[in-house]
Amino acid sequence: xxxxxxxxxxxxxxxxxxxxxxxxxxxxxxxxxxxxxxxxxxxxxxxxxxxxxxxxxxxxxxxxxxxxxxxxxxxxxxxxxxxxxxxxxxxxxxxxxxxxxxxxxxxxxxxxxxxxxxxxxxxxxxxxxxxxxxxxxxxxxxxxxxxxxxxxxxxxxxxxxxxxxxxxxxxxxxxxxxxxxxxxxxxxxxxxxxxxxxxxxxxxxxxxxxxxxxxxxxxxxxxxxxxxxxxxxxxxxxxxxxxxxxxxxxxxxxxxxxxxxxxxxxxxxxxxxxxxxxxxxxxxxxxxxxxxxxxxxxxxxxxxxxxxxxxxxxxxxxxxxxxxxxxxxxxxxxxxxxxxxxxxxxxxxxxxxxxxxxxxxxxxxxxxxxxxxxxxxxxxxxxxxxxxxxxxxxxxxxxxxxxxxxxxxxxxxxxxxxxxxxxxxxxxxxxxxxxxxxxxxxxxxxxxxxxxxxxxxxxxxxx
Amino acid sequence: xxxxxxxxxxxxxxxxxxxxxxxxxxxxxxxxxxxxxxxxxxxxxxxxxxxxxxxxxxxxxxxxxxxxxxxxxxxxxxxxxxxxxxxxxxxxxxxxxxxxxxxxxxxxxxxxxxxxxxxxxxxxxxxxxxxxxxxxxxxxxxxxxxxxxxxxxxxxxxxxxxxxxxxxxxxxxxxxxxxxxxxxxxxxxxxxxxxxxxxxxxxxxxxxxxxxxxxxxxxxxxxxxxxxxxxxxxxxxxxxxxxxxxxxxxxxxxxxxxxxxxxxxxxxxxxxxxxxxxxxxxxxxxxxxxxxxxxxxxxxxxxxxxxxxxxxxxxxxxxxxxxxxxxxxxxxxxxxxxxxxxxxxxxxxxxxxxxxxxxxxxxxx
Numbered sequence: 172x173x174x175x176x177x178x179x180x181x182x183x184x185x186x187x188x189x190x191x192x193x194x195x196x197x198x199x200x201x202x203x204x205x206x207x208x209x210x211x212x213x214x215x216x217x218x219x220x221x222x223x224x225x226x227x228x229x230x231x232x233x234x235x236x237x238x239x240x241x242x243x244x245x246x247x248x249x250x251x252x253x254x255x256x257x258x259x260x261x262x263x264x265x266x267x268x269x270x271x272x273x274x275x276x277x278x279x280x281x282x283x284x285x286x287x288x289x290x291x292x293x294x295x296x297x298x299x300x301x302x303x304x305x306x307x308x309x310x311x312x313x314x315x316x317x318x319x320x321x322x323x324x325x326x327x328x329x330x331x332x333x334x335x336x337x338x339x340x341x342x343x344x345x346x347x348x349x350x351x352x353x354x355x356x357x358x359x360x361x362x363x364x365x366x367x368x369x370x371x372x373x374x375x376x377x378x379x380x381x382x383x384x385x386x387x388x389x390x391x392x393x394x395x396x397x398x399x400x401x402x403x404x405x406x407x408x409x410x411x412x413x414x415x416x417x418x419x420x421x422x423x424x425x426x427x428x429x430x431x432x433x434x435x436x437x438x439x440x441x442x443x444x445x446x447x448x449x450x451x452x453x454x455x456x457x458x459x460x461x462x463x464x465x466x467x468x469x470x471x472x473x474x475x476x477x478x479x480x481x482x483x484x485x486x487x488x489x490x491x492x493x494x495x496x497x498x499x500x501x502x503x504x505x506x507x508x509x510x511x512x513x514x515x516x517x518x519x520x521x522x523x524x525x526x527x528x529x530x531x532x533x534x535x536x537x538x539x540x541x542x543x544x545x546x547x548x549x550x551x552x553x554x555x556x557x558x559x560x561x562x563x564x565x566x567x568x569x570x571x572x573x574x575x576x577x578x579x580x581x582x583x584x585x586x587x588x589x590x591x592x593x594x595x596x597x598x599x600x601x602x603x604x605x606x607x608x609x610x611x612x613x614x615x616x617x618x619x620x621x622x623x624x625x626x627x628x629x630x631x632x633x634x
Numbered sequence: 635x636x637x638x639x640x641x642x643x644x645x646x647x648x649x650x651x652x653x654x655x656x657x658x659x660x661x662x663x664x665x666x667x668x669x670x671x672x673x674x675x676x677x678x679x680x681x682x683x684x685x686x687x688x689x690x691x692x693x694x695x696x697x698x699x700x701x702x703x704x705x706x707x708x709x710x711x712x713x714x715x716x717x718x719x720x721x722x723x724x725x726x727x728x729x730x731x732x733x734x735x736x737x738x739x740x741x742x743x744x745x746x747x748x749x750x751x752x753x754x755x756x757x758x759x760x761x762x763x764x765x766x767x768x769x770x771x772x773x774x775x776x777x778x779x780x781x782x783x784x785x786x787x788x789x790x791x792x793x794x795x796x797x798x799x800x801x802x803x804x805x806x807x808x809x810x811x812x813x814x815x816x817x818x819x820x821x822x823x824x825x826x827x828x829x830x831x832x833x834x835x836x837x838x839x840x841x842x843x844x845x846x847x848x849x850x851x852x853x854x855x856x857x858x859x860x861x862x863x864x865x866x867x868x869x870x871x872x873x874x875x876x877x878x879x880x881x882x883x884x885x886x887x888x889x890x891x892x893x894x895x896x897x898x899x900x901x902x903x904x905x906x907x908x909x910x911x912x913x914x915x916x917x918x919x920x921x922x923x924x925x926x927x928x929x930x931x932x933x934x935x936x937x938x939x940x941x942x943x944x945x946x947x948x949x950x951x952x953x954x955x956x957x958x959x960x961x962x963x964x965x966x967x968x969x970x971x972x973x974x975x976x977x978x979x980x981x982x983x984x985x986x987x988x989x990x991x992x993x994x995x996x997x998x999x
Binding site: 192193195196217218219220221222223226251253382385386417420421 | 660661662681683684686747749750751752782783851852853866869908909
């Protein structure tokens with residue numbers, strides 16, 4: 172048995188007889204520093220522990236020693252020492268001039284890191300400015316991104332991009348990272364997802380390495396955090412991010428953040444974070460218009476070395492409307508299908524292939540009646556009362572949700588919806604739709620409820 | 635345990651020890667103060683396992699014994715009592731406190747579990763005049779870094795060479811250095827004292843007592859009158875501050891302290907939040923310092939102050955908080971700025987205060 176094993180088994184015995192708080196307070200960072208001839212010297216972190224062990228736990232340690240070793244200890248003494256590992260690390264030498272300002276800090280970082288090959292820092296080669304298609308929907312975001320890539324930390328800091336799924340947020344974020352690395356290879360760039368940040372933080376708490384975590388995230392020149400909305404509800408992570416943000420911002424380091432909605436609409440995120448996100452530049456990326464979608468398809472097609480008729484491209488672009496990722500998916504589907512069946516692409520082929528995924532088909536089948544039925548079932552109110560004139564609160568919300576859903580899912584006209592709901596005025600319907608849309612931005616519960624209703628609607632329809 | 639003392643003595647003694655206990659520890663008894671009647675005096679003590687404070691209170695001891703009660707409750711209650719004699723008595727596991735027509739019973743914990751505050755074994759190292767030490771602390775403590783990632787600068791460096799002791803504090807953006815003469819004994823060596831221990835010491839320093847220092851390898855102990863403060867020392871290597879202090883200067887300016895403080899406060903309203911920058915233009919117009927700042931959102935501001943400037947004109951951008959902290963710490967009406975360029979540390983001194991030096995790292999543009 173060596174010193175470490177002996178001490179571990181003594182601790183094992185003591186842990187059983189002491190309360191948890193006492194055990195962890197007094198035996199943390201203790202070890203045996205010398206053991207020979209039945210004499211042991213216990214290393215303790217400070218004099219408080221020294222006097223406490225001497226006066227309170229001396230006999231317990233003696234008993235444990237005897238139990239484990241067979242022979243009683245001749246002498247047990249206590250000495251203030253730090254564990255070897257930490258004493259071997261000579262403390263880093265600091266000088267006051269190294270950190271006070273951004274200028275010198277950059278030099279300091281430069282000496283530490285060799286210029287790393289492009290492609291590290293969590294960036295994907297695929298996403299560059301050259302293959303980013305600019306349309307009306309993303310002009311502003313693109314221009315701001317370009318400006319930031321030219322002079323990081325100077326123009327818009329922080330830069331906040333928001334937009335729906337699959338519209339190119341990640342592409343733009345990573346393009347900035349690549350561009351900056353190209354112009355300033357000495358800068359340290361870090362692209363991370365919100366999830367990775369959270370995981371790293373949790374891990375660092377678990378391993379007790381929070382200071383390492385902090386220096387990792389603070390010793391960089393460009394921090395890109397994707398999908399920040401996932402930080403909602405994670406208070407500790409938010410706090411950590413808040414401090415990281417402040418530290419970087421104070422040192423004029425560029426911060427770029429993306430989310431699926433504007434800062435003010437992210438629920439359960441601390442006010443002080445929201446206000447900081449809104450500090451620099453906020454740009455949104457909207458759905459691409461038809462021309463942009465065609466341009467995107469054109470690039471993708473030439474990237475894949477394919478030849479597709481203009482007609483076909485126009486058709487795909489007109490069918491898949493909201494999401495660039497789906498647009499690419501549709502294209503991939505067509506390519507795969509054509510390759511597998513070894514057929515030449517034609518408009519008819521493409522129509523059949525895409526018929527399964529075009530959302531229009533789904534929408535046509537939902538009727539206002541179905542919506543009314545599902546919503547009244549969901550909220551457990553009768554159809555009659557919904558169609559009636561009562562303005563009780565428990566009826567008003569479902570009624571407004573019905574109007575909203577009919578409008579969204581069937582594209583019925585406002586007067587039409589009014590008529591379906593017992594002859595209400597079209598302005599009532601407009602108000603309801605506006606109110607629910609607005610509420611959806613902030614009310615998570617409502618969002619969940621409406622999604623549940625939608626699911627019921629479509630499940631019932633397909634079964 | 636039974637003890638009688640005046641409310642004033644008790645309140646003063648308890649106020650010295652009751653700030654140390656912290657709420658966030660695994661051991662609840664650390665929130666408490668220990669009251670111990672032994673040898674005819676009442677000892678009150680508290681600790682956070684890094685620092686311990688013990689003070690003695692005069693009074694009439696009737697029977698020995700000890701107990702612990704919640705620090706905040708006890709000190710708040712004691713400060714609310716009317717003057718006169720206070721009787722403390724341990725009755726059935728509760729502390730009975732009686733004073734005038736006030737009477738209370740405070741629940742607490744037995745003192746068996748209360749940590750033993752270790753004493754520093756060595757002989758007395760040196761003594762120093764209380765008021766000089768207090769002044770020196772007030773000039774250094776505000777510069778101490780709160781950044782736990784660099785523990786070695788979260789305390790004040792005390793480096794001694796015989797009779798003279800120099801206290802240094804920095805947060806790597808600014809630095810204070812204050813020298814002090816020991817009144818008795820000598821100290822040669824270096825140690826880093828945690829900020830927390832010094833604020834406890836600062837509280838205990840009063841009047842014209844002499845403070846005794848006991849320094850050993852890991853610990854330091856101060857004895858001021860009836861109060862003892864024991865703290866562990868911070869391990870690590872303090873940055874070598876002497877090499878950072880510039881030796882040659884191209885511009886030297888003497889400015890009225892109060893006018894400059896006024897101007898700095900005015901300019902601070904226009905400084906960019908998060909950067910806190912204000913600029914001082916020395917000698918661009920002859921014999922004038924222009925203190926100003928501009929902010930796109932708020933506006934701009936400029937104050938012109940007369941000054942005695944020698945050397946080449948120079949513009950330096952400061953963090954106004956650091957500048958104000960420094961100005962406030964000087965005695966005397968004139969502050970001397972010594973600068974070499976807009977990117978090297980700026981040294982501030984006072985004609986009245988030869989042993990004190992304050993230095994700020996300017997903000998680079």
